[in-house]
Amino acid sequence: MGTPWIGFLFCCWWHLCLAQILRPQIASPKFATNNPTLTTIALEKPFCLFDDLMSKGATYEVYLYVMVDSTDHSRQSVTDNSSQPLNTTFQQTNGGQSGAYKAATFNVPNCASPPKLADATDAAKAPTILTQYLIRVGDDDACLNDPNFLEVCNPPLSQDTAYRFKYILVDQTAGVMKDETVWSHPIRTKKLKQSSTIDTWPGRRSGTVIVITSILSVLTFILVLGFLAAFLLAMSTTEERPTETRYVSQITQQAVPRVQETAEQETSPFSIQ
Template identity: 65%
Template structure:
């Protein structure tokens, strides 16, 4: 009789240990080419991670927690003493500096029929596949400033900052945590380069860039020279035409002007 219970219990314990040894993973470069960005980090959703903890007839959700990296991990708990998940918001923990905050509530990924990664090559299906397979932390730019927003806020992350993430499985009926992963390895957002640190010395540029720059400079010079030449000739032509017209008018006036009579002619009359 005891053997009937030992096998399922052993399998459940093995799966629990396996699930709790898993960590959220950053998305593969093949799926998210620009990752991390300055304010976002794309993670893989927990496919086939919590299957052993799901009971038939019950509904579950997956919560994603985020926090800034801390070597001590003192405030890394995501549940209270009764295993109820914390509802800490981004604002309450100062963006993850004081502890973890709930960044997202997800449906439990369907391990039986995961998205087909081969469909990413199909332009019509690529966007839908990525939404099913990945979740981008920091993708909501408006929830912090929307007074009517009632959902879980997932605001932009800080640039040049290291974060950790954790998935937990929550029983919706009881409102308690059923399973969890470990905290992820540290993942750092990109840093914004200051303009003063950008190297503009030509010696640092490739030969192709120098050639292209030189050609563009010559073309711009020729264009400006042609423009100035056309303006110059246009002005000269207008001046010549004005001079010619003035001379013509002067000659015409001289021809039609009456010749004055001599004094001897007046006397004879």
């Protein structure tokens, strides 16, 4: 009699320990650069988390729930008393401040053939690989303003706000939750840095930057002086050319009559010998 109970308690203890380990994780920076952003957070999809709990012949999906970090997050349930998942929306929970809302649903990731993350470096394969590997929370900026939108809404998150996330496995055939992870550790979105807070005082810069800036300033000044000198030289040359032309012209006009007068004196028959 004691052996079956020991085995049952061991299984419960193991499941509880496993559940404490299984929690949504922020995506690796190797595959999601600039993460988090001001309004989005990229998470890893739950590969090989729920495979042992899925029965053959049933249809399963993974639901992602989001809530603003709070002290009583561990008590926040995402199912009702009959284990049916909640369909709370972003608007109903005031963006996750008053409770958890369903942000996304997707098929259970294929543990047998996970995406090859090495292919993420290939520009042609990267979008498909990242879609299979990541789920980006806050990626839909149009669903809140579209009255005809009927899918699960995943609107942008608030900046400088800490959020927690939970995955649950849902049996679509029975419409009930089959398993769940614990809430993730808090993940905070980035804060918009005001331009007035950016320190531009040179004393905060390194010595190398100051030296390079000084050299570039001197070179720029010399270059401007060179252009100015070349311009002045070109202008002075242009002004001198018309004076030389008029001088030659006067000489020519004075010399021509004398030549003609000499010739007439030599050829005239009335000239005195």
